[in-house]
Amino acid sequence: MDSRSILDELFPEVIKASENIYNFAELGSSEHRSSRYLADLLKKHGFSVKENFAGMSTAFRAEIGTGRKTLGFLAEYDALPNGHSCGHNLISGWAVGCALVLSKIVSGVKICVVGTPSEEGIGEYAGSKIRMVDGGYLSDVDVFFGSHPSDSWGVGSTALSDLTLRLEIHGKSAHGADSPEEGSNALDAAVSIYQGINNLRGWAKNDKHLVVGMIITKGGEATNVIPELAELNVEIRSTSQKFVTLFAEKVTRLATSMAQSYGCTVKDEVITPFYSSYRNSRILVDFMKRELELMGINPKMHLEDAEIPSGSTDEANVSQKIPTCHIDFPVGYPGIPGHSDEFREASNPVKASESLYRAILATVNCALKISNPEILEKIKADFESGK
Numbered sequence: 001m002d003s004r005s006i007l008d009e010l011f012p013e014v015i016k017a018s019e020n021i022y023n024f025a026e027l028g029s030s031e032h033r034s035s036r037y038l039a040d041l042l043k044k045h046g047f048s049v050k051e052n053f054a055g056m057s058t059a060f061r062a063e064i065g066t067g068r069k070t071l072g073f074l075a076e077y078d079a080l081p082n083g084h085s086c087g088h089n090l091i092s093g094w095a096v097g098c099a100l101v102l103s104k105i106v107s108g109v110k111i112c113v114v115g116t117p118s119e120e121g122i123g124e125y126a127g128s129k130i131r132m133v134d135g136g137y138l139s140d141v142d143v144f145f146g147s148h149p150s151d152s153w154g155v156g157s158t159a160l161s162d163l164t165l166r167l168e169i170h171g172k173s174a175h176g177a178d179s180p181e182e183g184s185n186a187l188d189a190a191v192s193i194y195q196g197i198n199n200l201r202g203w204a205k206n207d208k209h210l211v212v213g214m215i216i217t218k219g220g221e222a223t224n225v226i227p228e229l230a231e232l233n234v235e236i237r238s239t240s241q242k243f244v245t246l247f248a249e250k251v252t253r254l255a256t257s258m259a260q261s262y263g264c265t266v267k268d269e270v271i272t273p274f275y276s277s278y279r280n281s282r283i284l285v286d287f288m289k290r291e292l293e294l295m296g297i298n299p300k301m302h303l304e305d306a307e308i309p310s311g312s313t314d315e316a317n318v319s320q321k322i323p324t325c326h327i328d329f330p331v332g333y334p335g336i337p338g339h340s341d342e343f344r345e346a347s348n349p350v351k352a353s354e355s356l357y358r359a360i361l362a363t364v365n366c367a368l369k370i371s372n373p374e375i376l377e378k379i380k381a382d383f384e385s386g387k
Contacts, residue, residue, distance in 0.1 A: 003361060011097070021038070035058045063110055065109055065111050066110065072145070074095060075095035077089065085338070090329075139321075141322055147329065152299075155326065160238060164234065164235045166269045169259055184263035194214055208239060211238070239277060239309060241277055278315075279319045280319070280326075288363070289301070331351070
């Protein structure tokens with residue numbers, strides 16, 4: 001049987017899996033039902049499954065086959081507060097679908113699915129792929145495939161480097177009317193730091209594409225008490241990972257000096273993993289592009305040297321260490337906003353079934369083409385030469 005015939009046979013299970021994940025709609029780091037469902041489905045089809053993978057209770061790694069080479073598929077299944085408004089239920093359906101189809105066809109190569117919690121950065125497993133790849137849990141995989149629903153077909157990916165700092169400003173409480181001179185106002189310091197960081201934007205050249213987001217999360221408990229504690233979260237994004245580091249250092253120096261002028265001190269802490277920029281394997285991108293073109297699809301090319309990114313993903317950290325091939329598939333309508341209720345509705349797998357089917361078929365056919373050990377070695381050599 002060919003890939004299309006096998007996919008036709010398995011697709012009802014893929015849709016059911018994606019529907020269940022869609023209905024579970026579990027937030028990052030708490031995707032217990034979602035990860036369990038996917039792990040059980042893969043076990044049913046003969047995969048060996050490691051649960052609590054990389055020390056995370058909602059992560060897993062499922063594997064089947066023998067051989068020296070391994071093809072991996074990245075499954076995401078975390079939702080947002082308004083449900084699956086980023087379509088991660090479709091990503092998990094795609095990953096499982098690709099792996100199931102390939103497991104019935106390919107020989108001499110291992111197929112694995114890695115269940116990765118909290119791509120959206122919620123909870124203790126935020127950016128789980130970063131922990132996995134930095135900890136060496138994925139080092140035996142030769143090539144990874146990733147996907148995402150979008151408003152159009154695309155191959156390759158781009159991503160902004162992303163880091164979030166928490167600035168904890170400590171002052172001294174006092175009565176606001178009776179003895180204000182005895183206090184050190186941590187909130188005043190936080191507001192000034194907020195404004196100072198805003199002014200730092202002018203330090204960044206346009207080519208760094210700096211994006212700064214800030215919220216004050218603590219600022220006192222009573223209006224007649226000088227606040228002794230304030231907290232400011234600062235998210236820094238840029239096309240340059242090095243620049244994010246430099247800007248973060250500048251932010252902490254500014255915060256320290258401004259807090260001192262108010263008689264306060266600052267404790268800074270990185271509260272999210274460091275999401276990196278994306279690194280494409282041009283060989284893999286070209287293989288995927290050709291498969292889509294054979295299906296009559298003309299995908300957009302998303303390459304890091306030709307497009308300004310608009311978001312961040314922990315898949316990018318995988319792409320920095322392991323050759324990774326990314327495919328986008330369309331849901332909704334052109335220009336549909338991500339993380340919206342509209343995107344959630346469009347991510348219903350019944351509505352997105354045609355795109356999901358074609359994305360799985362194209363990815364499977366791409367994986368079959370590159371599963372030749374000689375091609376995998378060529379991909380690896382090209383990747384290593386670009387470091």
